Amino acid sequence: MSTTGGTPPRPGPDAEPTVRLLLLGGFRLLHGGRPVVVPRGLQRTIALIGLRPGATRTRLAGLLWPEVPEERALSSLRTALWRLRRDSSCPVVTIGDTVRLHPVVDVDVDELARADARVSQGGDPRPAAAVLAAGRHDLLPGWYDDWVLLERERLSQLRLHLLDEMARAHLRAGEHGAALQAALEAMAAEPLRETPHRLVVETHLAEGNAYEALHAFFVYRDLLRRELQLEPSAAMSALINDVLAPDHAPAPRGPAPPRQRSRTRHRSSVTAG
Numbered sequence: 001m002s003t004t005g006g007t008p009p010r011p012g013p014d015a016e017p018t019v020r021l022l023l024l025g026g027f028r029l030l031h032g033g034r035p036v037v038v039p040r041g042l043q044r045t046i047a048l049i050g051l052r053p054g055a056t057r058t059r060l061a062g063l064l065w066p067e068v069p070e071e072r073a074l075s076s077l078r079t080a081l082w083r084l085r086r087d088s089s090c091p092v093v094t095i096g097d098t099v100r101l102h103p104v105v106d107v108d109v110d111e112l113a114r115a116d117a118r119v120s121q122g123g124d125p126r127p128a129a130a131v132l133a134a135g136r137h138d139l140l141p142g143w144y145d146d147w148v149l150l151e152r153e154r155l156s157q158l159r160l161h162l163l164d165e166m167a168r169a170h171l172r173a174g175e176h177g178a179a180l181q182a183a184l185e186a187m188a189a190e191p192l193r194e195t196p197h198r199l200v201v202e203t204h205l206a207e208g209n210a211y212e213a214l215h216a217f218f219v220y221r222d223l224l225r226r227e228l229q230l231e232p233s234a235a236m237s238a239l240i241n242d243v244l245a246p247d248h249a250p251a252p253r254g255p256a257p258p259r260q261r262s263r264t265r266h267r268s269s270v271t272a273g
Contacts, residue, residue, distance in 0.1 A: 019090060019105045021050050024112075024155075025137030029090055036089045045080040046090050047140060050107045051151050053100040060099060063147045108134055109155055116162040125169040125178075128162060132185075135159040160186050160193065167199045171206060179203045192227060194220070194236055201239050210243045 022028040027043045029036040038046065044064060052060070061073035068076075081099065084092050091102035101107070112135050115128040136159075139152040163186035170179035180203050186196035197220040204213035217232070217240050224230045231237075 019102075021046065021090065021101070021105055021107045022134075023047055023050065023140055024108050024134050025141065027140060031089045038090075042080060042083060044143075044145070045077070045084070046101075048147060049092060049099055050101050050105070051109065051147070054098045055100075056097045057099060058097075063145070066146070109139065109151075112155060112158055112162065116158055116165065119162060119165040119169055122169075125166040125182075128166060132159065132162065132166075135162070156189075160189060163189075164195050164199065167196070167203070171199065171203055174206075176203050176207050191223065194224075194233060197232075198236050198239065201236070205239065205243070214240060214243060 018030075018032065020028075020030040022030070027038070027047060029038055029046070045060075048060060048063060049055070052063075057074060057077055058070070061070065061077040064080075065073035065076055081092065081094070084090060090105060093100050093102050111131050115131040119125050119128055135155070139155050140148050163182045167179045167182035167186070170176070170182060180200060183196045183199040183203065186193070187200065190196075197216065200216045201213045204210075204216060217236070220236075221232050224232060
């Protein structure tokens with residue numbers, strides 16, 4: 001491996017340079033901010049170690065070379081690890097039979113998980129916006145290994161969860177526009193998931209927009225009926241019960257209509273006469 005435009009920068013006396021492994025939107029390795037050219041075979045090894053930290057050698061070899069005997073796969077893994085150790089661009093750490101990237105390597109998919117944890121625990125959702133921008137890209141597009149497909153789905157679900165948590169956090173803070181934006185982005189990614197639709201309804205209700213809340217509910221109900229022959233959950237329906245309740249409540253008592261009052265006065269005058 002080599003960096004574009006020269007040799008990789010070496011660690012200084014007090015700190016090592018940042019190494020970034022970017023897997024969302026395509027494989028990229030940055031060493032000290034400079035792109036590193038990595039052969040395709042080693043890209044797969046680095047990416048898998050980054051996605052499965054602490055995996056055993058046997059597990060890594062079986063995922064990388066599933067069509068060959070175990071001994072041959074382990075031999076190919078030993079060669080790949082030997083090549084990685086010869087270059088400091090993406091250092092690895094082996095502890096016993098397990099392999100992981102050195103802590104100096106920052107992996108973008110880990111940032112998505114950290115952002116989700118922070119927001120879920122009540123942290124400020126605004127810093128997660130930059131992470132979500134990267135998360136809009138698929139994991140390693142054009143790669144079709146089984147382990148890539150599984151990780152791609154996992155990260156897709158993690159991104160949806162982060163969007164849900166961001167919408168909730170913005171809603172609690174009274175930031176209705178940001179709450180709607182996060183919920184609508186999650187809705188666009190998976191239109192049949194109920195959670196973002198429910199968050200949209202909750203946000204409209206929090207703003208006092210009953211019409212928009214009802215419209216959002218019925219749009220989702222019709223979509224669910226059409227696509228899955230299902231009804232919204234009880235929790236979803238409960239959100240609009242208070243909005244619909246006045247339509248089904250008995251008419252409030254009040255003064256009699258003018259014509260009725262007129263008849264009453266007439267009867268009273270006849271009786272008096």
